[in-house]
Amino acid sequence: MRIKYFSTLSEGDKLRGFIVMPKEEKDKYPVVILSHGMCSNLFVTAPYAIPFVKAGYAVFLYDFTKSGSGISGGDSTKMSLKTEAKDIENMVSYVRGLPWVDTDHVILSGCSQGGITSALTAPKVEDLIERIILYYPAFCIPDDARTGRAMVTKVDLDNIPETYWTLFVKLGPPYLLDSLELEPWKEIKDFKKPVFIVHGKEDPIVNIKYARKAASVYENCILKEIHGDHGFIFIGLPRSIKETNKYIASYKDY
Numbered sequence: 001m002r003i004k005y006f007s008t009l010s011e012g013d014k015l016r017g018f019i020v021m022p023k024e025e026k027d028k029y030p031v032v033i034l035s036h037g038m039c040s041n042l043f044v045t046a047p048y049a050i051p052f053v054k055a056g057y058a059v060f061l062y063d064f065t066k067s068g069s070g071i072s073g074g075d076s077t078k079m080s081l082k083t084e085a086k087d088i089e090n091m092v093s094y095v096r097g098l099p100w101v102d103t104d105h106v107i108l109s110g111c112s113q114g115g116i117t118s119a120l121t122a123p124k125v126e127d128l129i130e131r132i133i134l135y136y137p138a139f140c141i142p143d144d145a146r147t148g149r150a151m152v153t154k155v156d157l158d159n160i161p162e163t164y165w166t167l168f169v170k171l172g173p174p175y176l177l178d179s180l181e182l183e184p185w186k187e188i189k190d191f192k193k194p195v196f197i198v199h200g201k202e203d204p205i206v207n208i209k210y211a212r213k214a215a216s217v218y219e220n221c222i223l224k225e226i227h228g229d230h231g232f233i234f235i236g237l238p239r240s241i242k243e244t245n246k247y248i249a250s251y252k253d254y
Contacts, residue, residue, distance in 0.1 A: 001053055010065050010090040011083075016072045017042050017062025020049050029058040030105030030130075033091050035084070036063065037112030037138065037231070038151055039167045041070035045111055047237060048135060051244040055252060057107075060095060064114075068169040077163055077172030081141060081179055084117040085124075092125050109133040112206065112231065116141055119214070120184065123191045131194040133247070135240060136203055136230055139210040145179035151205075185217050195221040196247050200228025200236045222247070 002021045007014060021029065032052045036045040042061040049059035063070025064087050066079035088108065096103050106129045110118035115137025122132050144150070148157045153166040157180075160173045195218045199211035208225060215223035224243045228236020 006060070006062075008090070008094045010087045013065035013074050014072055015062060015065050015087060015090070016070075017060060019058055019060055020046075020053050021058045022053055022056055024056070026056075026100075028100060028102040030056065030102045030107070031095055032057050032059045032107045032109050032133075033088065033095060033118075034059055034061055035088060035108075035110035035114030035118055036061075036067070036070070037110075037114050039069055039169050040111065040114075040231075041067065044231075045114070047241070048109070048111065048244075051241050051248060052107075052109075055245075055248045058101075060091065062091065068171075076170050078174055079169075079171065080174040080177075081113070081117055081120065081182060083174070083178075084113070085121045088117055088121040089125060092121075092128055096128060103128075105130050107131055107133060109135075110137065111135045112138045113141065115139075116184065119188050119191075119195075120182070122193075123188065126191060126193060129193070131196070131251075132191075133196045133244070134198075134214075135232070136199050136206050136228075137197065137211065137214065138206045139184050139214055140206050142179050142182045142184055145176045148176070150175055185213065188214065189217050192219050194251070196244075197221065197223045198240045198243055199223065199225060200230065200232060201225055202228060202235065203230045205230040 004019045007016045052059050063072040064084050065072050066074040068076025108118040115134040148155050151166040199208050215221045226239045
């Protein structure tokens with residue numbers, strides 16, 4: 001594998017990451033834009049790049065501009081699903097502008113919060129991408145927000161603090177307020193291109209019912225239910241990689 005650093009701008013903020021590429025040099029590479037979850041970063045997400053790189057893809061691992069947990073920096077108190085969706089849109093534009101990218105084969109992929117933001121972005125850029133591949137996508141976030149919950153933290157929606165913490169990430173009002181405005185099932189239902197989802201049956205943070213709901217809403221979706229926790233931290237990662245390898249092999253013809 002070859003690893004290259006990259007940096008670009010998203011809404012005026014620095015967006016930084018690494019491109020993981022196969023050893024084989026080619027004129028054009030199919031690519032995957034791989035987005036991390038809440039309280040995560042590109043390094044945590046890196047194992048999900050392995051099957052794609054082995055299959056000949058160049059994978060863009062990056063940190064959201066306002067993640068509060070990676071190398072991009074930015075003000076995490078302004079972060080929300082909407083700001084992250086905008087980052088993904090800008091990543092699509094940046095990636096497609098690179099001369100060595102095969103623009104017919106651009107995949108959006110994401111884990112947890114990076115999964116729902118990839119899903120929300122996909123209909124806006126449908127003509128610019130080939131498919132989406134999601135790992136335990138956090139479609140629960142808008143529902144959680146309606147109860148005042150931001151991951152492990154509960155706040156009063158009538159009196160949202162200017163700053164509050166969920167684990168080690170400092171959030172602000174935009175995180176909950178923007179989530180309250182989202183209706184993910186309506187926003188994703190018109191996406192017609194292929195969707196692949198891998199979700200753990202034992203996930204305690206994002207109940208697998210959300211993946212099943214997504215699979216029923218999408219017109220063209222394969223859902224693989226495996227034994228695994230959220231993030232496949234203790235259980236699920238090897239099986240997830242195996243299922244991803246099988247899925248890539250089932251459609252890859254270039």
